[in-house]
Amino acid sequence: MAKQKQTQKVSFEEVVERGCGLDVHKKEIVATVSGTGIESETRTFQSTTRSLTELKEWLLALGVTHVAMESTGVYWKPVMNILEPGGFTIMVVNARHIKYVPGHKTDKKDSAWICKLLRAGLLKGSFVPGRNQRDLRDLTRYRRKLVQQQSAEHNRMIRIFEDANLKLSSVFSNIRGKMCTRVIDAVIAGETDPQKLAALCTHRRLKASKEEIALAVEGCFTEHHKFMIRAIRTSISNIEAEIDHLDKEIERRMQPFEAQIQQLCEIPGIDVTSVNELLAEIGVDMEVFPTAEHLTSWAGLAPGNNESAGKKKTHTPTTATKPQKR
Known part of the structure; x- marks a missing residue:
């Protein structure tokens, strides 16, 4: 008697009502939407401003509130520029955290997988500061x-x-x-x-x-x-x-941050140029970093912690939630 193969479908508890996963490339963006009251659908858009505006209007029409995409080079920036004024909660996620299961990989499956992880609340967005x-x-x-x-x-x-x-x-x-x-x-x-x-x-x-x-x-x-x-x-x-x-x-x-600049310049060895670069990178709102350890990890200054079977393995400094340099 031949054994029939049974495939198991992975399901997650959904915490985002309507979301969109984007697989971002240089010339095109593959978008998958899913959520309560809407059918799961995948569309492909060009990376031009006009096409990205069509993407934004499509998401607004469907009532999508959350959007997630990989921090792929600088290609996520045009998408962010168009979607950011739309009022979406946008997550730029480290590619290692949303790596798709190997085998039969396609752009559509990638965007659908990102959308599924987004709706399940399993994605953690990188720190992306405001436009200014x-x-x-x-x-x-x-x-x-x-x-x-x-x-x-x-x-x-x-x-x-x-x-x-x-x-x-x-x-x-x-x-x-x-x-x-x-x-x-x-x-x-x-x-x-x-x-x-x-x-x-x-x-x-x-x-x-x-x-x-x-x-x-x-x-x-x-x-x-x-x-x-x-x-x-x-x-x-x-x-x-x-x-x-x-x-x-x-x-x-930097004039709006004059008080913070003067305060930081009191640290020995820190001059105005260093303070300007520091504030440009991390800003003045430290609420985006839950702890000091989280900030040092984001900056790539903290050693990784990779332990298995009671043994600690050598690991490069973690930059888990840091977008690629741009």
């Missing part, structure tokens, strides 16, 4: 990138000097300093006499002697090196101007 804070994040993160570019340009300048046999970094602690800049200007202008170049360095805090400086600035500085240094210094100047422009805009947007 997200904009502030863009500014502070871009500023950080520019500072890194600026540092890279200075390192590139040092390599050019090394190629020209000028050992400036050996006698000057900072090639951005006044004395070193004076020497660089003179070299670019055509001065090659080591003694005259060393005579330009008159700062009393210089540790290197005039003889050491003269030996360090004696090199083979060609027209090619001059061209490269001019180009790099122009790039650094442009970056500095852009950083200054960003600082003014960040300062303007």
